[in-house]
Amino acid sequence: MSAQKKDATRYTEVRNAKALRDFFVDERFEAGIALKGTEVKSIRAGKAQISDAFGRVEKGELWLYNAHIEQYAFGNINNHDARRIRKLLLHAHQIRKIAQALNAGGRALVPLRMYFKEALVKVEVALCTGKKLFDKRETLKKKALMRDEDKAIKFRR
Numbered sequence: 001m002s003a004q005k006k007d008a009t010r011y012t013e014v015r016n017a018k019a020l021r022d023f024f025v026d027e028r029f030e031a032g033i034a035l036k037g038t039e040v041k042s043i044r045a046g047k048a049q050i051s052d053a054f055g056r057v058e059k060g061e062l063w064l065y066n067a068h069i070e071q072y073a074f075g076n077i078n079n080h081d082a083r084r085i086r087k088l089l090l091h092a093h094q095i096r097k098i099a100q101a102l103n104a105g106g107r108a109l110v111p112l113r114m115y116f117k118e119a120l121v122k123v124e125v126a127l128c129t130g131k132k133l134f135d136k137r138e139t140l141k142k143k144a145l146m147r148d149e150d151k152a153i154k155f156r157r
Contacts, residue, residue: 013115014048021136023110023128029098031123032089033064033114036080038072043121045073048114055088055109055125057099062088064111064123088123101127 019025035043042048047070056063064086071079090098101107112124131139 012044012046013113014043014046014050015113016050016053016111018051019110019112019126019128021139022131023108023126024131024135025112025126025128026107027101028112028124028126029090029094031062031125033121033123034087034089035069035121038075038078039069039080040121041072041074042069043114044116050111050114050123053111055098055111057095057102057109060092060095060099062090062095062098062109064088064125067111067114088125098127106130 049068053067054065056065066083067086068082069080071082098109102109107127107129109125110128112126114121114123116122
């Protein structure tokens with residue numbers, strides 16, 4: 001029997017854990033992202049963080065702010081800036097739709113995850129509405145109930 005391969009997706013996907021806790025997710029989009037070579041290598045190594053990131057539309061283009069991609073360890077003096085603004089690549093009609101939703105107010109563009117699709121880095125962004133404190137408490141109560149139900153089912157087996 002041959003040795004099992006490691007799960008490659010485990011190391012090449014960066015998730016935003018705060019997004020589902022703090023926001024109601026309305027509509028999702030898969031966007032490409034314009035990166036430098038050293039940024040791609042850092043993402044492959046799992047050295048990226050998008051928990052504080054957000055998107056903004058400026059002059060008909062979509063930009064990702066506050067995404068932290070650590071400098072590549074083996075890079076040279078031309079290494080990238082860790083928190084630089086990165087361009088998101090979407091179709092024009094999708095950008096217009098996002099811009100209209102953001103201009104209407106009450107919504108934010110939040111990255112949910114960053115992952116590899118074959119050789120390309122993709123970012124899943126979503127139009128989100130912020131949760132109030134009581135909404136967050138309701139979510140925690142539902143999770144606790146589900147956890148207790150799962151424990152009871154396992155115990156009966």
